[in-house]
Amino acid sequence: MQKLNQFLKFEPILKEKIWGGEKLATLLKKQTNKKNIGESWEVSDVEGDTSEVVNxxxxGKNLKELIAEFKGDLVGEKVFKSFGTKFPLLIKFIDAKEALSIQLHPNDELAMKRHNSFGKTEMWYIMQADDKANLIVGFQKDSNKEEYLHHLENKSLLEILNVDEVSKGDVYFIPTGRVHAIGAGVLLAEIQQTSDITYRVYDWDRQDDQGNYRDLHTDLALDAIDYKAEKKYTTSYSKQENKSSEIVSCPYFTTNVLPVNGKIALNHNDKDSFVIYMCVEGEVTLSNEFTTETIALGETILIPASIKEFSITSSVKSELLEVYIQ
Incomplete structure (x- = not known):
């Protein structure tokens, strides 16, 4: 078997959404003739939407074929042992021109029982937000099924849900069961488990071009919701130039922020995992003795587990999200 010694770039899978906009094309330079692009799936192994290598x-090979061929050299021995040929993460950029539905995701146990799927723990990194743009995340105070159903039936959920105005650099961790919605005017990076299972509970009574309402999942959601409230929902973190600083660490993924100025040498000998870099500002070049690739704002690259040492260089102020599995 040949050694996997290249950085991997994939063709973005662009998704039209009723709430999507133009920022993925205008700000992140995604090439498309489609309108209302809500999501760019950067690295995906969701059934029917498997990413294909472009470099x-x-x-021409897709992610599933690569895992089957290179196994632990691509994803890490521990990851391959746990997930086999299923890539464990789904990496996206999301543009909400209008608010997304109020929704939540089931945990692993429920998702496997009901849908033969992983659950969907996720996180958001805000890349840009229009003035007064906000998110819905969690409850204002502890709630219960009865109170929730009362407000759902009366279309008054916002009276009990937490709403935060957001700005660039804000981070939100969304565990399974947490009610949430991305508000209008928000552009973000999303890291999540490989799952497309969403329980939509309220969609603002909006209709599509044919006058149809989207399906709601009221009954499925009731036993999946976490009714407990948090004191705050933003994730606090610090960052330091040319160093990786942890933002989120959970059993499903770890995400660091890495501001890059000039040239830095990276060593991932401590990791038994692939590493994904999402460029959320500027432009960087990654290189080692075998391969060199550049990613700019809105682009993503996957570093195989077999590549442990390389450099990252930037001549402009740049920032990366660094994602892997512990």
Whole structure:
């Protein structure tokens, strides 16, 4: 078996959404003739939407084929042992021109029982937000099924849900069961488990072009909701130039922020995992003795587990999200 010694770039999978906008094309330079693009799936192994390589010797191969061929060299021995040929994360950029539905995701146990799927723990990193743009995340105070159903039936959920205005750099961790919605005017990076299971509970009574309402999942959601409230929902973190600083660490993924100025040398010998970089500001070049690739704002690259040492260089103020599995 040949050694996997290239950085991997994938063709974005663009998703039209009733709430989508133009920022993925205008700000993140996604090439498309589609309108209302809500999501760019950067690295995906969701059934029917498996990412395909666009660079190097692996060009034309999809993610599932690569895992089958390279196994632990691609994803890490521990990851391969746990997930086999299923890539465990789904990496996205999301543009909400209008608010998304109020929704939540089931945990692993419920998702497997009901849908033969992983659950969907996720996190958001705000890349840009219009003035007064906000998110719905969690409850204002502890709630219960009865109170929730009362407000759902009366279309008054916002009276009990927490709403935060957001700005660039804000981070939100969304565990399974937490009610949430991305508000209008928000552009963000999303890291999540590989799952497309969403329980939609309220969609603002909006209709599509044919006058249809989207399906709601009221009954499925009741036993999946976490009714407990948090004191605050934002994730606090600090960052330091040319160093990786942890933002979120959970059993499903770890995400660090890495501001890059000049040249830095990276060593991932401590990790038994692939590493994904999402460029959320500027432009960087990654290189080692075998391969060199550049990613700019809105682009993503996957570093195989077999590549442990490389450099990252930037001549402009740049920032990356660094994602892997512990």
């Amino acid at each position: 190097g010797d692996c060009k």
